[in-house]
Amino acid sequence: MHLVTTPIMHPLCIFGYLSLTAVIVSPLESSTDSSLNPVCPLGQFPCGNLSVCLPQLYHCNGVQDCANGADEENCVDNSGWPHLFDAFMKKNVEDSKECILDVFPEVCFCEGRRINCNKKGLLSVPAVSSNITALELNSNQITALQPDQFIRYKHLERLHLEDNRIKRISKQAFSGLYSLRRLFLSQNRITLLKTGIFEDLWNLEWLILDENRIASLRQKSFEGLKSLFFLSLLNNSLESIPKKSVCQEMPRLNWLELEGNKISSLWVSSFQNCTTLTVLALRKNRIQTIEEGIFSGMPNLIDLDVSLNKIEEFSPTIFTNLQNLKQLNISNNPLTHIYDDQFDMFVNLQSLSIEEIDIPNISIQMFRSLRNLAHIYFKKFEYCGYSPNVRSCKPNTDGISTFENLLANIILRVFVWVVAFIICFGNVFVICLRSCIASENQHHTMAIISLCCADCLMGVYLFFIGAFDIKYCGEYNRHAQLWMESMQCQLIGSLAMLSTEVSVMLLTYMTMEKYLCIVFPFHNYRAGRKQTLCYLIFIWVLGFIIAVIPLWDKQTFGNYYGRNGVCFPLHSDEMEKPGARCYSTGIFLGLNLFAFVMIVFSYTSMFYSVQKTAKTARQSVYNKEVSIAKRFFFIVFTDAMCWTPIFLLKILSLLQVEIAGTIVLWVVIFILPINSALNPILYTITTSSFQERLKLCLKAKCRQTGLRETSQKVSEVYENPSPPP
Structure with a gap:
């Protein structure tokens, strides 16, 4: 059971007060020999102690893939106290349901000797x-326990006094309850x-004092509890633990x-x-200081929970001597650093919780020794890639x-394949037509x-x-970190950035050129062939520089393109380097936003200019003006549909608003490529001038084909004249 996202579940919540009749079984010494477990490749787990490794995909898939069935074990995280209950507890034989007691209040219910x-x-x-043998007095209005209150009940084994108003307990209240x-x-x-309050409770195994107002403890308060197994002081007001060992009076x-x-x-x-x-x-306290060597006297500790405290650092050797630990929870602490060898001694650890903790120095070496994990x-999914052998992250x-797929x-x-095909096919089609016509x-x-x-290039990126995604299908976590740090991811990300920025700058250039021609028709602003070629080369060079700058300086930009599985630096987070964040902000909210504003302004001005010119024109000119207006609207609308979500996403990420990764994925795979898919339609296929030239070309082709066929028929007539009648 996962003890991080919810508080540690109290055992009473599971078994119920009436059914908790367990006896103590001495804990077995851990005999796990980690040397028997095979060292599996990244992304695989061992079949128990067999020298067989299987991909993570086969863990808990409902099919027994290991000969010993180990792949269908540990499907639920019960590494800590739930396991202890199974190992240490068993139910006693229940008493007879027929009441065999002579004296008890009429308002109460009797069953056997309970x-x-x-x-x-x-x-x-x-x-x-x-x-x-059992007395339940829960949810009454008892305010005090008097001396020798239970001295007659020599056979009493269970006493329930929860949810009363008990404030005073006499030192002799539990006398005689042997x-x-x-x-x-x-x-x-x-x-x-009070000191000595439990001195006659030699056989007491469970003492539950949850949700009281106890502010301090004395060592002698637990005098006599030689058999105590379970002590619970949950949700009290304790500010400290006695300096003398709490185990001195409770050796078991x-x-x-x-x-x-x-x-x-x-x-x-x-x-x-x-x-x-x-x-x-020790969950949900105010712990700031942990003295070095505190766990050295607990060699059999299996479950340790220090989550939701104020611990800023664990010393490198704080967990020494905890080789038998199976579950560790250090989540929700303001830790500033975790050492690379912090978990090396946990050879038997099965569950590790470090949620809500940033680990800037995280590496695969940090979890390499946790072979039984x-x-x-984690706080973030991206950290899962650093623990590739774990069964569940x-x-x-x-x-x-996801854990399985990119x-x-x-x-x-x-959809990524569909969009990629549409983009590549549409743009290649336009390139061919434009080159031929x-x-x-x-x-x-x-x-x-x-x-x-x-x-x-955007289609190629997709x-x-x-x-x-197909290559890593079913075992992505095995390759996640290597993929995001790989040169392939960097190049693919820079390819997408190159496509995006060159496309934005070209659209801005084409818009401004059209703006000057329409708004200022009598000025000779049209660029010549050489000027146009220079502009285009400059745009491509600038786009290339923008795309590759983050690859040059890892110190400033870090893993700029490898922040996620799709290798696109759209979403900022607190782990991003300041240089990378500033650069990304400058590109998306500086250059691109400026270009978008220029495009909107230019098309608005063009529409106004055309409308003003068409007021005195004929109906045909008016119809043409309406057609142009519709065309302008769709151009601006598609630009807005593509870039507005991106601008909003970037602004929200800078404001540290939590953004679902699914939204980022939809933006990168669907919204961002919208312009790449629609540009061939908007700027070529739907333009009337291109359609007219295409029709003329087709007519000329047909006419040429017709003339060729006619000439061929005439030749056939002359070559094969018909015989005279």
Whole structure:
């Protein structure tokens, strides 16, 4: 069971107070020999102790792929206390349901030698038969426990006093309860445990004091609890733990629950000689200081939870001597650094929780020694790639990729191929037509062909993403980190950036050229062939520089294109280097936003100019003006549809607003390539001038074909004259 996203579940919540009749079994010594486990390649896990490794895809898939069935084990994270319950607890044989007690209140319910007086409005402990074994007085109005209150009940094994108003407990209140095994005092108003209050409870195994108002503990308060197995002080007001060892009076203490208190420091002396302790829960306190060597006296510790505290750093050797630990939770601490060898001693660790912790120095070496790790919990999905052998990693997706696949969404996994094909086919088609059909404005044709080439690069980028998605299908986490740091990812990302920026600049150039021709028709602003060629070369060179600058300086930009599985630097996060964030902001919210504003302004001015000119024109001119207006609207609309979400996404990411990875994926795969797919239609196929030239070309071709066929027929007539009748 995962102990990070929800508080540690109290055992009482699972078994119920009436069914908790377990006996203690001494914990078995861990006999796991990590040397027997095979070292598997990245992205694979071992079949138990067999020298067989299988891909992560086969873990918990409902089919037994390992000969010993190990691949269908550890499907649920029960590495900590749930496992201990199975190992250490068993139910006693239930008593007879027929009541065999003579004395008990009429309002109460009797079964065997157990009495249930829950929710009866009792103001004090009632008198019952002396041979009672279980007494339940939950949810009453008892305010105090008097001296020798239970001295007659020599056979009492379970005493439930939860949810009362108990504030005062006499030092002799539990005198004579030599057979008591379970004592429940949760949800009362207890503020102090007097010295010697439990001195007669030699056989007590469970002491539950949750949700009281206990502010301090004394070592002598637990005097006499020689058999205590489980001590729970959850949600009290404890500010410290006794400096003298809590295990001195409780030598068999196995489980210590201190969640939800106000403890600020942990000292070595507090846990000396706690050799039987297997579960230590310190979640949700105010711990800032942990003395070096504090865990050295707990060699059998299996479950350690120090999450939701104020710990800023664990020393490199803080966890020394915890070789038997199976579950560790250090989540939700303001840790500033985790050492590369911080977890090296955890050879038997099965579950590691480090949620809500940034790990800027994360590396594969940090988790390499955790050969038995089955479950790991991070703040970010991208960290999962650094633990490629783990069976289960959470979060298992960032919305862009999953544990299994580069592209998380099955729809987009198909859609990436469709969009790539449409982009490449449409732009190649236009390039071929523009190259074959003569145009009056050759300069404009050069710009259109250049734009199609830039848009084609976006299609190539999508083809590569789709190809690598297929390549890593089912085992992406095995390759995730290597992929995002690879030269292929860097080149593909720079290709997408080159396509985007060149396309934006070309559209701006073409728009401005058209703007000058329409708004200022009598000025000779039209560029010549050489000027146009220079402009186009300059745009491509500038786009290339923009795309490759992040590849030159890793110190400033870090892994600029490898921030996610699709290798596109759209979304900023707190782990991004300042230089990369400024550069990305300058490109998307500087250059691109400026270009978008220029395009909108230019087309608005052109529309106004055409409309003004057409006011005195004939109906045919008016119809043409309406057609131009529609065309202008669609150009501006598609630009807005493409770039507005990108601008918003970038602004929100800079404001550190949490953005779902799925949104980023849709933007990169669908929204961003919209212009690349529509540009051939908007700037070529739907233009009336191009359609007219295409018709003329087709007519000329048909006429030429017809003349050729006629000439061929005439030749056949002359070569094969018909015989005279």
